[in-house]
Amino acid sequence: MAQHIVDATGxxxxxxxxxxxxxxAKMNAKETLRVICTDKGSTKDFIAFCHQTGNILLSxxxxxxxxxxxxxxxx
Amino acid sequence: xxxxxxxKNGMTIIASKGTLDWAFPPFIVGSTAAxxxxxxxxxxxxxxxxxxxxxxxxxxxxxQGNPAMPMKMPFGPQWLQKIDFAxxxxxxxxxxxxxxxxxxxxMKKTMKKNNIATIEELRxxxxxxxxxxxxxxxxxxxxxxxxxxxxxxxxxxxAATYLDIAQxxxxxxxx
Numbered sequence: 001m002a003q004h005i006v007d008a009t010g011x012x013x014x015x016x017x018x019x020x021x022x023x024x025a026k027m028n029a030k031e032t033l034r035v036i037c038t039d040k041g042s043t044k045d046f047i048a049f050c051h052q053t054g055n056i057l058l059s060x061x062x063x064x065x066x067x068x069x070x071x072x073x074x075x
Numbered sequence: 076x077x078x079x080x081x082x083k084n085g086m087t088i089i090a091s092k093g094t095l096d097w098a099f100p101p102f103i104v105g106s107t108a109a110x111x112x113x114x115x116x117x118x119x120x121x122x123x124x125x126x127x128x129x130x131x132x133x134x135x136x137x138x139q140g141n142p143a144m145p146m147k148m149p150f151g152p153q154w155l156q157k158i159d160f161a162x163x164x165x166x167x168x169x170x171x172x173x174x175x176x177x178x179x180x181x182m183k184k185t186m187k188k189n190n191i192a193t194i195e196e197l198r199x200x201x202x203x204x205x206x207x208x209x210x211x212x213x214x215x216x217x218x219x220x221x222x223x224x225x226x227x228x229x230x231x232x233x234a235a236t237y238l239d240i241a242q243x244x245x246x247x248x249x250x
Contacts, residue, residue, distance in 0.1 A: 010190050014107040018200050021110035052111040 003027075008037040009066070016042050017049050020071065024055065027073050032058065035069040042067045085114045085244035087237065092250065093122030095134040095179060095194075096144075100250050101126070102197035108246070109204035116244070117201070118237040120211035123250075124218065127210050127225045131194055135179040139169040149184040202228045209236065 006023045008016035016037040023033055035046070043060055046069045050057040054074040061068050086108045090101040101117050109115045119127050125134070138144045138161065146160040168174060186193075201208065208229040215222075215231070222231070241247050 012189060012191055014103050014110075015192050017110050018106055018204075021204070022200075049111055 003031055004033045006033065006035045008035060008039070010038055012039055013041055013045065015039075017045055020046075020049070020069075024071070024073050029073050029075045031073050033071045033073065035071065037067050037069075038065060039067070042069075046071070083114065083243035083245070084112065085116070085240070086246035086248075087241040087244040088115070088117045088248045088250060089237070090117055090119045090123035090126060090250050091121050093125035093134070095136040095182060097250065098126050098131075098134055098194045099197070101248075102194060102201055104248065105206050106197055106201045106204060109201065109206045113246070114244075115201075115205075116207040116209060116237075116240045118209045118211065118232075120214050124210060124214045124220070126194065126198070127208060127229055128220075129224065129226050134194065135175055136182045137169060137175045138164075138178050139166065139175070142166065144178075146178070146181070147185070149181060149188050198226070202226075207240075 004023055004027055006016075006019045008019050011019070016035060016039050020033065020035045023035075027033060039045075043062070046060060046067075047057060049055075050071060056072040056074065058070040058072055059068075060070075086105070088101050088105055092098075101123070105115045105117050125131075136144070138146060142161065144161060146164065147158065148156050148160075150156070169178070198208075209232050210225060210229055212231050212233050
């Protein structure tokens, strides 16, 4: 289960990424962050974000116009 | 032949434009790069310097000489919001006093409606994430500003400082 949640619903690029980064900065390694957003570009952006930062994108799904990402903070 | 890889994961940006529309790219790219682990420096020079002022209410956008700017109504019925008035309005119209303020106000309404982050907000995130914001000392003198006009947390320097930092950066943008 995700211990940390960022609700970036309604926010546009680049705010979901920035909010996620701010949340990750306060977390410990191996903890999981769940990000919920509605920005249509977010799927590609979160893949790129995790690719660059080394955090692990555990899952990404789209449901009812919402994009939900589960990210494990890198060790 | 060997290609030398930059030793530092840095990004340097020159922000040279000071209109409301051009204020976004340096702060969006800069904050996102910082979030992705890059060491970011933005050097504000000439009109870009205005983006570091405490008071950003002077940021404006003008359709004058900018035919690519769509002019759409941010409110009203859907069919009306879809119409782009830009090709229908002769550019000379934007010379009429007050039109620039009108266009700026429409742009701000459009941004608010679409939940676009404000420049103040993006600039704040940049500072929070450790993006180095440098004001061009030469431009400050030229435009008659004083350091009291600018936000806290920024640095003051010149071209040589920028070049020294850019040396270790593998992304270098002129905006």
